[in-house]
Amino acid sequence: MGLDPGLRRLALGTLLAAYPGPVPPDWAVDLLAEGLAGHTLFGTNVHDPAQLAATTAALREGRADVLIAIDEEGGDVTRLAHATGSPYPGNAALGAIGDVALTRRVYEAIGAELAELGITVDLAPTVDVNTADENPVIGTRSFGADPLRVAAHSAAAVAGLQATGVAACAKHFPGHGATVTDSHHELPTVDVPVDVLRRRDLPPFAAVIAAGAQAVMTAHIRVPALTGAGPATFSREVLVDLLRTEYGFTGAVITDALEMKGASIAAGGVGPAAVRALAAGADLLCIGAKVDAELVEQVAAEIVEALGDGRLDRARVEQAAGRAATLAAWTRAATRVPTGGGTDLGYAAARRAVKIDGVLTDLVRPLVVQLHAASTIAEGRVPWGLGPHLADTEEVRVVAAETDPAALRHLAGDRPIVLVGRRLHQLPGGPELITALAAVHPVTVVEMGWPAQWRPAGVRAFVTTYGASHANGRAAAEALGLAG
The missing domain is CATH 3.40.50 (Rossmann fold)
Structure with missing residues (x-):
């Protein structure tokens, strides 16, 4: 027996999928018409600007309000310029310069390029406070080691991106900067009291929420004082009690990729990870980079099964899909402010750093x-x-x-x-x-x-x-x- 069509559509409305290659395969477009929230683009999807603009147009043929996301942080993490390296310095350089207005202008320039190409959500900025010199995965992606400096630049980055009509997704809540292992490979632990998080890791998130960030991404990290043995992505104490109730966030909570070992191993696979993330309060589930139609259907089926066996409440999934739809509506209605500077701005900024x-x-x-x-x-x-x-x-x-x-x-x-x-x-x-x-x-x-x-x-x-x-x-x- 196939899945209930209504429940399948509901489940698909919480998923950000992906696909291989520069041309969206038929299944990737068809699933959008059937309710899939959107796709995340990676370097393998990007060849040149003309191709990428054609790609986003093709995805909109599936559904006009599709969410099209990308990790474009500038600096060391770039998808648009993966073949050459980014024409913009990353957050560490901008933090070292210390010019908050410059940070906003750089992110406006990045956002303008994304908007021109038809991309609606930037999975950036990274707002982690990099307090561990040995951090293997954040490092130069961070504005620095001082919470107040990181907070100021994070808010400026969000304002710059969103002025172009591209939704910002601040990451990785509640803070990946003190880790010394990579959550792509294992589940890192940050074993500190919650008060330390409030002083050290959380000020940038408070700043981006105040700046109107449309989305926040979860971290696949373990904070025993809040999450017990599992990652923050699966923790209602983190996603609801801390992020929404204490810090007042009302936008979309997007998970880091569920294929990452920090989530998939903890849950026993991508499908169970999706269920646990939804139950904890996540709204949009990034499945990962290595995705095909079969995996999307497996994850959707796992969510539908969880609705039937009591692991998930229907109201929670409807809430999640509703927030995903609200994010999509924001990206369609957002006013785009004309920006200037372009890549010349990036090279000039790098010299200052x-x-x-x-x-x-x-x-x-x-x-x-x-x-x-x-x-x-x-x-x-x-x-x-x-x-x-x-x-x-x-x-x-x-x-x-x-x-x-x-x-x-x-x-x-x-x-x-x-x-x-x-x-x-x-x-x-x-x-x-x-x-x-x-x-x-x-x-x-x-x-x-x-x-x-x-x-x-x-x-x-x-x-x-x-x-x-x-x-x-x-x-x-x-x-x-x-x-x-």
Whole structure:
């Protein structure tokens, strides 16, 4: 026996699906006509602006008020510019600059581009307070480690995005900044009293709620004082008691991807995770990136089954679907304020973020050495570094732990060395390689990851970009006098 059509449509109204490739398959469009709330676009869906505009138009053929979401944070997490790197610096650079008006203008520029392409929801900004230097998944996606600074920039980012008619989704509630593991791979724990969250992690969420953020995304993190053994995504204490009752949020609660291990393992699969998230108070369920028609139907069937066996109350699911519909209505009715600046604004902002400790002298035709660093799932494999911006400069790429310092010195000869990396203090073999080189050779370091306290001994200069976007790379090359 098939699913009750009315209940299936209700369940679909709470789901954000996805699909592979640059052209929406028939099933992805057909499901929209049958009630699916919308789709999240990833890098695999984006080839160029003309293609993407055609994609969003095709999705609207399924239903005019479809929600079309994307993770476009600027900086290290970009889908629009995944092939080249973002022309905007990310949050860490904007926080380091400290110009709240600039943050708003950058997010207005991002929002204007999204609106032009037909995208209605930006799964940004990241408003986590990055208090753990070793955080593997937030880092440069955060405006900083100070709650008040992060709050001010978060509110500005939301205002900038939403001025363009694109709904902002502030993430990841109740705060992913103090974690030292990645919720894509496991369930991180933040074992602190709720009062610590209120002082440290929650001020930015209060700020974005006051700024009118249309959506907030949940975190797949465990906070024992609130969530017990499970993630915040499955916790009514977090999503209802804290977010809605205490902080007064009335918009849509969107889950982080339910395929992530922090949720799917805790629930026993994506379908059960969807049921638990809805029961806890979530409204829109991001299924994930690897989605097909069969998975969407499985999740919808699990929700319908839960309505029948008592795990879910129909009024709760109707409320969730209603909030998703309200979000879609906002995106259709929103007034778009004309914006200016574009990518030139992004490159100018990245230049302002560069910090130089030491002296940049005698950098005539150096050997540039980029140290390989793995990307997180959130970032994806986006190009980074100084390479695209160098003129008449040799660059090599090496794995730090597999590289002999003597071999690099031999290759450099009498030229200075510029070492470029991300999260260098955490990179296997990185600190040892840099220290060995700096002891006997002129070395300048360019750190394009989160700016930890570590500084290597003996280097001539330590350059911090606060991110690894295309704009950050150009700014660093210019600061070193190496840009073409």
